Amino acid sequence: MVPRQDLRKKPFSSPSWNEKGFFDSSHSLCFRNAGEYSSDSVLNCRGKVVFSELNVVSILEEGEETMEQMRGAQLLIESLRREGVEYIFGLNGGAAMPIFDALYDAQGIKLIPMRHEQGAVHAADGYARATGIVGVVLATSGPGATNLVTGIATAYMDSIPMVAITGQVFTHLMGNDAFQECDIIGVTRPVCKHSFLIKSSDEVAEIVAEAFHIASTGRPGPVVVDFAKDAQISESIFRYPESVNIRGYKPSVDGHPRQIAKAVDLIHNAERPIIYAGGGVVLSDASEELRELAIKTGIPITVTLMGLGAFPETHPLSMEMPGMHGSCCANYAFTDADLLIAVGARFDDRVTGDLSKFAQKAKKIQIDIDPSCIGKNVPIDVPIVGDAKRVLAKMNQHVHHVDIEPWIRQTDEWKEKYPFEYQQRGDKIMPQFVIEQIYDVFPDAVVVGDVGQHQMWAAQYFKFTQPRQWLNSGGLGTMGFSLPAAIGAQLGCPDKTIVNINGDGSYIMTIQELVPAVTLKLPLKIFIINNMYLGMVRQWQELFHEKRYAAVDYHDNPDFALLAQAFGATGLRVDRIEDVRPALEKSKHIDDGPVVIDFIVDEDENVFPMVPAGAGLGDVIRGLA
Amino acid sequence: MVEERHIFSVLVENRFGVLARIAGLFSGRGYNIDSLNVAETDDPGVSHMTIVTHGDAQIVEQIYKHLNKLIDVIKVTDLTAENHVERELVLIKMNATPNRRGEILQIMEIFRARAVDVSPATLTIEVTGDEGKLKAVVDMLRPYGIQELVRTGKIAIMRGAAK
Ligand SMILES: Cc1ncc(C[n+]2csc(CCOP(=O)(O)OP(=O)(O)O)c2C)c(N)n1
Ligand SMILES: [Mg+2]
Numbered sequence: 001m002v003p004r005q006d007l008r009k010k011p012f013s014s015p016s017w018n019e020k021g022f023f024d025s026s027h028s029l030c031f032r033n034a035g036e037y038s039s040d041s042v043l044n045c046r047g048k049v050v051f052s053e054l055n056v057v058s059i060l061e062e063g064e065e066t067m068e069q070m071r072g073a074q075l076l077i078e079s080l081r082r083e084g085v086e087y088i089f090g091l092n093g094g095a096a097m098p099i100f101d102a103l104y105d106a107q108g109i110k111l112i113p114m115r116h117e118q119g120a121v122h123a124a125d126g127y128a129r130a131t132g133i134v135g136v137v138l139a140t141s142g143p144g145a146t147n148l149v150t151g152i153a154t155a156y157m158d159s160i161p162m163v164a165i166t167g168q169v170f171t172h173l174m175g176n177d178a179f180q181e182c183d184i185i186g187v188t189r190p191v192c193k194h195s196f197l198i199k200s201s202d203e204v205a206e207i208v209a210e211a212f213h214i215a216s217t218g219r220p221g222p223v224v225v226d227f228a229k230d231a232q233i234s235e236s237i238f239r240y241p242e243s244v245n246i247r248g249y250k251p252s253v254d255g256h257p258r259q260i261a262k263a264v265d266l267i268h269n270a271e272r273p274i275i276y277a278g279g280g281v282v283l284s285d286a287s288e289e290l291r292e293l294a295i296k297t298g299i300p301i302t303v304t305l306m307g308l309g310a311f312p313e314t315h316p317l318s319m320e321m322p323g324m325h326g327s328c329c330a331n332y333a334f335t336d337a338d339l340l341i342a343v344g345a346r347f348d349d350r351v352t353g354d355l356s357k358f359a360q361k362a363k364k365i366q367i368d369i370d371p372s373c374i375g376k377n378v379p380i381d382v383p384i385v386g387d388a389k390r391v392l393a394k395m396n397q398h399v400h401h402v403d404i405e406p407w408i409r410q411t412d413e414w415k416e417k418y419p420f421e422y423q424q425r426g427d428k429i430m431p432q433f434v435i436e437q438i439y440d441v442f443p444d445a446v447v448v449g450d451v452g453q454h455q456m457w458a459a460q461y462f463k464f465t466q467p468r469q470w471l472n473s474g475g476l477g478t479m480g481f482s483l484p485a486a487i488g489a490q491l492g493c494p495d496k497t498i499v500n501i502n503g504d505g506s507y508i509m510t511i512q513e514l515v516p517a518v519t520l521k522l523p524l525k526i527f528i529i530n531n532m533y534l535g536m537v538r539q540w541q542e543l544f545h546e547k548r549y550a551a552v553d554y555h556d557n558p559d560f561a562l563l564a565q566a567f568g569a570t571g572l573r574v575d576r577i578e579d580v581r582p583a584l585e586k587s588k589h590i591d592d593g594p595v596v597i598d599f600i601v602d603e604d605e606n607v608f609p610m611v612p613a614g615a616g617l618g619d620v621i622r623g624l625a
Numbered sequence: 626m627v628e629e630r631h632i633f634s635v636l637v638e639n640r641f642g643v644l645a646r647i648a649g650l651f652s653g654r655g656y657n658i659d660s661l662n663v664a665e666t667d668d669p670g671v672s673h674m675t676i677v678t679h680g681d682a683q684i685v686e687q688i689y690k691h692l693n694k695l696i697d698v699i700k701v702t703d704l705t706a707e708n709h710v711e712r713e714l715v716l717i718k719m720n721a722t723p724n725r726r727g728e729i730l731q732i733m734e735i736f737r738a739r740a741v742d743v744s745p746a747t748l749t750i751e752v753t754g755d756e757g758k759l760k761a762v763v764d765m766l767r768p769y770g771i772q773e774l775v776r777t778g779k780i781a782i783m784r785g786a787a788k
Contacts, residue, residue, distance in 0.1 A: 189646060190653045194696045197641065214696060248638060248699040372690035375683070 069235035072201030073098035076165070076227065077106050079208035082240045085136050087112055087127060087491055089120040093140025094180060095167030098232040100138070112491065112520070115512040117144050119484040121151025122510065125160050126485025129471040130446060131492035132285065134161040134216050141167045142180030145226075146187065150478055152222045153191035157475025158306060159283055161220035163211050164192075168228045171199050185226050193221030199228050201236040213244040218251030219370040220283055251369060255386030255394060262382045263341070263365045264398045270339035270363075272407045273299045276322065279306030279474065280344015280368060280388050287311070287467040289392035290343060297399050300411045302330035304345055306474040309464035319411060320420075323351040324611050325456040328418035331609075331617035333411055334359045342366040344388045347377040348475075357616025367391045418609070418622060420460045428602035429577050431529045435461035438499060438527060441584040445499040445525070446471065446489055450482035450506035452536040454529035456607045458501045480509030483526065487513060490522045497525065504530040504554050511563070514594065518568040523591040526569075527584075528560055531603045539606045564596035575600040626681030630659070632711065632781050635674040635692055636699040639665055643697045647674065650691050656680060660713075660778030671699065675711075675780045704781050711781040714753045716741070717763070720770035721748035729769055736762040747772060 070078065076099060080088070089112045092100045103111045114120035117139045124135030135155075139148050145166040155162045169178040185195045194214050196207045204227075211223040267273060281290050281303075287310045294301045294317050302319040303311050313320055322330035331353075334340070340362040345351070352358040355377060365382040366374050374383040384391055422432040431454060438447075439462045447462055449455045449472045464470050471489055473481040486500040507528050517524055534552040541549050564571025570590050574583045574597055587595045608623040637643045644663060651658050659677040666673045678688060685703075692701045704711075721729055721743075729748060733740065738752035752762050756779075763774070 185642060186645065189642075189649050195642075246696060249696045370694070372687060372694050376687065 068237065070238050071098065071102070071233055071235050072198070072204050072227070073102040073232040075201055075204040075236060075238050076208060076232070077102045077109060078238050079205050079240060080109060080136065081106075083134070083208065083212045085109055085134075087124075087488075088136045088138050089114050089123040089127075089488065090138035091115075091117050091120055091140070091144060093142075093144045093167065095141035095169055095229050096138060096144065096165075096227075096232075097140075097167075098229065099165070099167065099227070103138075111138075112487075112516065114484065114487075115515050116510065117147030118151055118480065119487075119510050119513040119516075121148045121162075121164060122154065122478075122481050122484035123488035123491075123513070124162055124164075125151060125155045125481075126448060126471055126488030127492040128155070128160050128162055128488070129158075129485065130468055130489035130496075132161075132283075132468070133492070134163055134212055135488060136163050136165065138165045139167070140180065141169055141184070142182045144180075145182055145184035148184075149187060149191065150476075152188055152224065154473050154476045154478040154481060155222040156191045156193065158279060158473065159220050160222065161216040162222040163208075163215050163225060164188075164222055165225045165227060167232070168197070168226045170230045171228045172230070174228065185224065188224050191222075192224050193219075195224035195226065197226045197228070198231050201231050201234045204231070204236070205238060205240045209241045209244050210246060213246070214249065218249070219280075219373075251387075252385050253369065253387040253390055255367065255384040255391035257394070259382055259384045260391065260394050261398070263367075263384060264395060266339055266363055266365060266382060267297060267299070267341065267395075267399055268402060270402065271404060272333075272337050272361075272410075273297075273339035273341065273402065273404065274319070274333050274337045275299050275301035275341045275343065276304075276334070276345050277301060277307050277310055277343045278304040278345025280346075281307050281310040282344075282467045284344060284369070284388040285467070286344070286387075286389035286392055289389055289396060292396045293341075293392055293399065296396060296401065298401050298404065298408070299341070300333065300408065302326070302333065304348070304351055304474075305459055305472060307344065307467075308459060308472075309469040310467045312465040313463040314465055316412075319415065321459055322617075323348075324353070324613070325460065325607050325609065326351075326611075327415070327420065327460075328609050328620055328622060329411055329414035331611065331620050332414050334362075335616070335618040336410075337362045340364045342368075342380075343392065344368060346373050349377075352377065352617070353611045353619075354614055354616040357618065421623075422605070422608075425602050425605070427577060429575070429580060429599060431531065431599075431601040431605055432457050432461050433577070434527070434529060434580055434599045434601060435501070437580050437584055438501065439463060441581070441588060442497055442499050442525065445469075445497040446493060448472070448482045448486040448489055448498060448500045450500075450502045451477045451479045452503040452506060452534065453531070453539060453605070453607050454501055454503045454506075454535070456536075457529070460607075462501075479503075479506040481506075483507065483510050483517070483524075484513045486524050486526070487517050487520070487522060490524055491520075497523075500524055500526045502526060502528050503535065504528055504532060504557055504560070505534040507560070508557060514564065514567040514569055514596070517594045521593050524594040525587050526564075526594055526596045528596065528598045529601055530557075530560065530598050531601050531605070532557070533603060535603075535605075536607070542606065543610075543612075560596060560598040564594075564598075569593055570595040571598070572596070573598045573600065626683065628679050628681055629685060630677065630679045630705070631685050631688075632704045632709070632779065633674075633676045633678065633689070633692065634702045634704050634781055634783070635676060636666070636701075637663075637672050637674060637695075638697040638699065639670050639672040640697055643672070646695055646697060647676070647692070650695065651678070651688075654687070654691070656684060656688050660776075662778040662780050673780075675778065677779050702783065704783060708784045709781050710784055711755050711779050712753055713756070713759055713779045714751065714777045715759055715763070716775045717750045717752070717766060717771055718742075718773040719748045719750060719766060720746065720772055722746055725769055729766065732762070732765045736765075738762060
C-alpha cells in the first residue's frame with residue numbers, strides 16, 4: 001500500500017493563506033484559473049471546478065489502482081471533489097475532527113472557518129443562492145449540529161440546494177446519550193429535503209453522490225448527511241458512482257403537452273391576464289424564458305420577494321412585488337385579473353392575503369416542479385408539473401402577442417397613481433432614501449437583505465434587474481441571515497460587488513461573522529439601516545397593539561461603527577442626510593476588506609403600502625395620512 | 626368540504642427512518658392516521674405500508690402528493706377508488722368461564738373465527754375480515770365481556786392484474 005501522501009498529485013498552487021496567515025483574495029480568484037489546477041481539472045460554464053474523470057483515475061493509479069484504502073473522512077473529501085465543491089463552511093469539534101483533519105491540506109477544496117455554525121450554514125446558503133451551486137456546511141455533533149437547524153430550515157423554506165454534513169458519535173455509542181450525541185436526523189427531519197446517516201466508510205461515496213443529486217435536482221433543498229466518527233476513521237476503497245438512480249425520486253421536469261396547450265389557449269383568450277412569478281424561476285434559471293413569455297405576449301408581470309430580478313423591475317411590464325408590502329398595482333391587478341399565470345410561486349399567505357378574496361375573478365395556471373405546491377392554497381384550473389425553464393420554453397414556442405390594451409392602460413394608471421413613496425420628515429435620514437442612494441451607487445450589486453422593515457424597503461426601492469441579484473430569507477424570515485450569506489455570496493462571486501442591507505436588530509444576531517469577513521479580506525459593503533428598533537415589530541405594535549412597545553427598543557445597541565473598527569473592518573457612522581451619498585461613494589473604493597456603514601435613520605418610519613394580515617389584497621393601506 | 630376515508634397502499638424502501646418520515650409527515654402537517662400497517666414485502670429491500678386516513682378531498686390530495694414527495698417512497702396508490710381487497714386481523718381475549726364458552730364458540734363459528742389460546746377464565750380469538758365483518762363480530766362478542774382487543778390495522782391489495 002502506498003502512503004496516503006503519495007496519492008496526491010502535484011498540488012495546486014498553495015492554499016490561499018498568505019504568510020501573515022490572512023486569506024489572499026487574489027489567490028481565491030486564482031482558483032478559477034484552469035492553469036492553477038492540475039492539468040486535467042476543468043472549469044464548467046459557471047466557473048465551478050469539475051474534475052475530469054482523467055484526474056481522478058490518475059490519482060487512483062498512483063495509489064495502486066482502486067485497491068487503495070482511504071479513511072472515511074478522506075473518502076468524503078474525494079467525493080466532494082467529484083461534486084466540484086470549492087468551499088466548505090464549517091466549525092470544528094470532536095465528532096467532526098477527522099473530516100477537518102482531512103480538509104487541512106486538501107487540494108482544491110477550501111475550508112472557510114466561521115465563528116458560529118449558524119453563520120456557517122447561512123454562508124453555505126448565500127453561496128448557493130448567489131451561484132446556483134450546492135452549498136456545503138460542516139459541523140460537529142450535538143451543539144454544532146443543532147446550531148445548524150435554523151439555517152437548514154431557512155434553506156428548506158426557500159428551496160436552496162445545500163448539503164449539511166454533521167459529525168456523529170461512534171456508532172457503538174449512538175443511542176446511549178453519549179457526550180455531544182444528538183439525533184440530528186430526527187431533529188432536522190421536518191426541515192430538510194432528505195437525510196442520511198453514514199455508519200460505515202463503505203457507504204460514503206454513494207451517500208454523498210445521492211445527497212448532492214437530491215439537493216440539486218427537482219425542487220432543490222438541503223440534505224443532511226450525519227457521519228458517525230468510526231465511519232470517518234475506518235478505511236474503504238474509493239469508488240464514486242457514475243450515476244445516481246433513486247427509484248423513489250424521479251422529479252418530472254417536462255410539463256404535460258396537453259396542459260401546456262390549455263394554458264396557451266387561456267393566455268390567448270384572456271382580457272386581464274397577469275404573470276405571477278416566484279423564486280422557482282430563479283432556482284430553475286428560467287429568467288430568460290420568463291422575460292420572453294412576458295415580452296412576447298405583452299402581459300404585465302409581478303415578481304415575488306423570492307423572485308426579484310427574475311424580470312427586470314425597470315421594464316414597463318413590471319408591476320413590481322406583490323403582497324403585504326407589495327405595490328398597489330400588483331395587488332389590485334391580482335384582485336381584478338381574469339387570468340393568473342403562476343410560475344414557480346407558491347401562493348404564500350404574505351402574497352395572497354385573505355384567500356377568500358384572492359384573485360377571485362381569475363382562472364389560474366400554475367407551473368411548479370413540486371406537485372404538492374400545486375393547488376395547495378388556491379384551486380388551480382391548469383396545473384402544470386414541470387421545470388419552469390422547460391415549460392416556459394415550450395409555452396414560448398406557441399404564444400403570441402395578446403391584445404389587452406385597456407388592461408395595460410389600467411395597470412399603467414395604478415403604477416402612475418400609486419408608486420412606492422415616502423415623506424421626508426424634518427432633517428431625518430429616511431430609510432427609503434438610503435436605499436434609493438444605495439441603488440444609485442450600486443445598481444448592479446448583488447444585494448443580500450436581512451429581515452424586517454429594511455428588507456421591505458430594499459425590496460421596494462432597489463430596482464432588481466438580474467436573477468440572483470437579491471438574496472433573502474423570504475420563507476422562514478430568519479434574522480441574522482444576511483451577513484454570513486453575504487460572505488458566501490462574495491466567495492461564490494468574487495467579481496461582483498456584494499451589498500448587505502441589514503437591520504440593527506438582525507445585524508447583531510450574527511455579527512461575529514464579521515471576523516471571517518475581515519480575515520478573508522472580503523470587500524463587503526455592509527449597510528445598517530439603524531432605526532434603533534426591531535422596527536417591523538415596532539410597526540405592528542404601533543398599528544395593532546396600541547403602541548405597547550414591548551421588547552423592541554434597541555437604543556442600547558453598541559456603536560456599530562466603532563465595533564466594526566474593533567473587528568478590523570472599516571466602520572463609518574452616518575447621521576446627516578448630506579453624508580449619505582459621500583459615505584456610499586467612499587465605501588465603493590474600499591476593497592481590502594469589509595466596510596460597515598451605520599446609517600442612523602428615522603426611528604418612526606413605517607413600511608407602506610401594507611395589507612394587514614388577514615385582509616384581502618384589495619384592502620391595502622397606502623399609507624397613514 | 627366532506628371528509629372521506631382513504632386507503633393508501635405505499636411501497637417504501639426498507640430502510641432506517643422511513644416510518645419516522647411517514648409518521649412525521651402526518652403529525653407535522655396535522656393529517657390524521659386512522660391505522661398504519663407496515664411489513665416487509667416479498668422483496669426484502671421493500672416494505673409495504675397500508676395507511677388509512679381521512680380528510681376532505683384537498684387534504685387527501687396533499688397527503689398523496691406529500692407521500693410521493695418522500696425520497697424513500699417508491700410508489701403510492703390510493704386504493705379507495707380502485708377495486709381492492711382489504712383485511713384486518715383482530716385478537717380478542719374474552720372473559721370465558723366454561724359455562725359461557727359454548728355460546729361464544731357458536732358465534733365464532735358463524736364468523737369463521739379461531740380460538741388461539743384458552744385458560745380457565747379466558748378464551749382468545751383470532752378473526753380476520755373486512756371492516757364490516759369485524760365490527761359485527763366484535764358487537765356480537767361484547768356482551769360476553771371483552772378483556773382486551775388488539776387489531777393489526779388494515780392491509781389492502783388491488784384486485785386483478787397489476788396496472
Ligand atoms: C430569528 C428571528 N427572530 C425574530 C423575528 C421576528 N422579527 C421579524 S422582523 C423583526 C425586527 C427586525 O429588526 P431589524 O433587524 O432592526 O430590522 P427593522 O425592522 O428595524 O428594519 C423581528 C424581531 C425574526 N424574523 N427572526
Ligand atoms: Mg431596526
